[in-house]
Amino acid sequence: MGTTQLESVPEPKYWHLKTVLSEALDSEFSVGEILPNERDLAARFGVARATLRQALEQLELEGRLQRRRGVGTTVAPPRMGVAVGSDRQGWPGGGDDAWSCVDCALAVPPAAVATALETPREQAVHVVRRSRVSHGQPVAAELLYVPAASVPDLAAIDTPSEAARARAVLRELQHLELQAQDRAVELGSARADDARELDRLPGAPVLVVTTRFFAGGRTAALSVATYRADTCRLTFGASGGVEIHHGPEPERQAS
Amino acid sequence: MGTTQLESVPEPKYWHLKTVLSEALDSEFSVGEILPNERDLAARFGVARATLRQALEQLELEGRLQRRRGVGTTVAPPRMGVAVGSDRQGWPGGGDDAWSCVDCALAVPPAAVATALETPREQAVHVVRRSRVSHGQPVAAELLYVPAASVPDLAAIDTPSEAARARAVLRELQHLELQAQDRAVELGSARADDARELDRLPGAPVLVVTTRFFAGGRTAALSVATYRADTCRLTFGASGGVEIHHGPEPERQAS
DNA sequence: TAGTGGTCTAGACCACGAG
DNA sequence: TCGTGGTCTAGACCACTAG
Incomplete structure (x- = not known):
């Protein structure tokens, strides 16, 4: 019956988590600020620490976060x-x-x-x-x-x-x-x-x-x-460069 | 006292594993070949699957491996x-x-x-x-x-x-x-x-x-x-490029 | 249907940095 | 000494591919 092709693909938790965190970084944190530690964050989102870490790793890869052992996780400045x-x-x-x-x-x-x-x-x-x-x-x-x-x-x-x-x-x-x-x-x-x-x-x-x-x-x-x-x-080229960051995907509409 | 500064820093398992696998790829496998599956590999090296995966992820990041869900892990061609x-x-x-x-x-x-x-x-x-x-x-x-x-x-x-x-x-x-x-x-x-x-x-x-x-x-x-x-x-520049890969670190000797 | 890699859990211990 | 992130385990289930 109506296998209506609605979101039949559950988004992975860490992916959704990354999105949520990314938005939180934009709106609620400033550069250099220290995030709660991983155990607290994982508990807050109701996931295992490993899952939370998977999201943090992605954000670090994208240059949004900086993690230092023994210190904590901080919001990274723009590249x-x-x-x-x-x-x-x-x-x-x-x-x-x-x-x-x-x-x-x-x-x-x-x-x-x-x-x-x-x-x-x-x-x-x-x-x-x-x-x-x-x-x-x-x-x-x-x-x-x-x-x-x-x-x-x-x-x-x-x-x-x-x-x-x-x-x-x-x-x-x-x-x-x-x-x-x-x-x-x-x-x-x-x-x-x-x-x-x-x-x-x-x-x-x-x-x-x-x-x-x-x-x-x-x-x-x-x-x-x-x-x-x-x-x-x-x-590569003349200027030191203007900041170009990836935001969410643009709202595409027929032209 | 002889705190002889010998290998006091144990290398992480996944790092050592990555090195071993990397050498095996060079000597025992050819491009396109399929590796044993992750569960077997993990058992063979006596580590948990998650640890083995950490090593595979690094090798994939370096372009040495290609993993496809439902298929397996294969040796990647040079970039x-x-x-x-x-x-x-x-x-x-x-x-x-x-x-x-x-x-x-x-x-x-x-x-x-x-x-x-x-x-x-x-x-x-x-x-x-x-x-x-x-x-x-x-x-x-x-x-x-x-x-x-x-x-x-x-x-x-x-x-x-x-x-x-x-x-x-x-x-x-x-x-x-x-x-x-x-x-x-x-x-x-x-x-x-x-x-x-x-x-x-x-x-x-x-x-x-x-x-x-x-x-x-x-x-x-x-x-x-x-x-x-x-x-x-x-x-960037004229040629399509000669292959440059990272090998092991060179033997450095005083000049 | 069987086998693969991908995701996730709930723990444990370790290495490092700061007080 | 304590809290942090880093490593590791032994499971479980899911999504995908191929036969």
Whole structure:
């Protein structure tokens, strides 16, 4: 009989919960405010804590919440715009590009990196670590892979600190003529060391920006930068960006 | 006393599990292969199913696995490179840009969109829906918001279908002189309608690409495109992209 | 109908941060 | 020391797909 195709699909509890919480965040909370703890919230909504957590995880993924163990759950500020493509072209480290050098080492890169660099397997390359801070908090960690062939004059340099050696590598790069560069963005999860640097737990969602730098007909350097996905909106182009958030779906009506 | 700082931090089980599974995927499985079901896997590793699922979720987030209800868990192919910034500048719909129109409606946009368009609240704009298919599967869904002021001559047009009206809006846009454009990428989760179109469950992770088109000193159009984060790597620049995957951390050694 | 992944529960213990 | 979020368990039932 009348299987009237009315809402025969029950919405998952955590999904509905997320919607309710999202609306509450908009109307009843302000940035930085601390939410009730998970056990209280779960009780208040009459669900198990795991279910409540599923909703919170989604909201954190969307950058609406920030959770810290031992502290609590707070309302996150809008994501900050982080310029990734503002310099039309340019070597890393050229003309203050918002990054600061951490250290430098010789290391055998992952196989995929070696492939991109067209470098023999098991051959060590310079690995420059840099970090990027915006609005007072760390937003990105970068590994910059530079084959020794790209910085031939580096051996003569004697530097006092790790960071200084990193800067020396970058300085050498500027001498090459940059022919082209190439960017890709994908979703990843933070490795243990990146997580530490980004002040997040391992596995936290990150946006991985891979940049290839071409010079002398080769890939002269490869940058793998991991940005905190919860707090960052990567911007390409001139402006720092106007806030664009997803609200509820628009009321669609025939035109 | 010898508090020898040896592994005092027990690695979470799901994290270790993820590592083990990841290595197994590299060495013992090939693309498309079906993994044992979750209950068997959990038993095999001696953990609860929820713990095993936590590891699988991470691997799916990284694009290594694909899970489908009622079917099983399969090994995902490497992410496909999807060109987002290849056309230097250009209106949507100009010179085949890999998108196909779905329909068009007049709707009141979300508040944030209205702000970006510098349009009065509650004022309806054209909303063009487009979808993008790559390698035979849907990879992105787009909502393109076009204020009526940007396409003044549209009213005279009488079109037979929704898709045709969408194309008419795009055609009108080409007449404007594009002064600049502006992109941002951030992490989001699929709304119910996007999820349906992308063949995913609601809440699935997506990369949201927001593009603003400037003409005549105003924001003439705003595109919000949501890409499947599990299967796509967004590329900016000339090439379709060489595969860059994250392997294990490199062996770092003093230089 | 059988088997899969998706959701949900009601507990337990642990690691961390602040007072 | 106490309260927080993070991890983990051992179940249960549901929604979907395929044969």
